[in-house]
Amino acid sequence: MLVKRPAGALNWKRYAKRFVGIAIVGELASLGFTYFVWNKLNTDQEVRLYAYKNYKIVLDGYYMIGEKLSGSTEQRDTDLSVWRSQNKI
Numbered sequence: 001m002l003v004k005r006p007a008g009a010l011n012w013k014r015y016a017k018r019f020v021g022i023a024i025v026g027e028l029a030s031l032g033f034t035y036f037v038w039n040k041l042n043t044d045q046e047v048r049l050y051a052y053k054n055y056k057i058v059l060d061g062y063y064m065i066g067e068k069l070s071g072s073t074e075q076r077d078t079d080l081s082v083w084r085s086q087n088k089i
Helices: 012-043 045-054 056-070 074-085
Strands: none
Touching: 012 045, 012 056, 045 056, 045 074, 056 074
16 A cells, blocks of 8 residues: 655655665765884884974874883884984974
8 A cells, every 4th residue: 555645754764764874875885994004114114204393293103102012112113213213204
């Protein structure tokens, strides 16, 4: 049987599905972007230097996570000593 709705009635299920779909796509996109940035920071010292000069809070967060996981400040110390020896900072 055909269900009649009053004119102007909203179909909440349709809007809820659309909102959930957009939220899932947004979460996956942000997760992918975050992994991309982490991978670049993890593999390229020049990217870390760029982050050091322009986005210190991002680099500090990256180092902080690494220090929590490994328990040492080796990567931060190595980066700073290399950059100082090359007169980049």
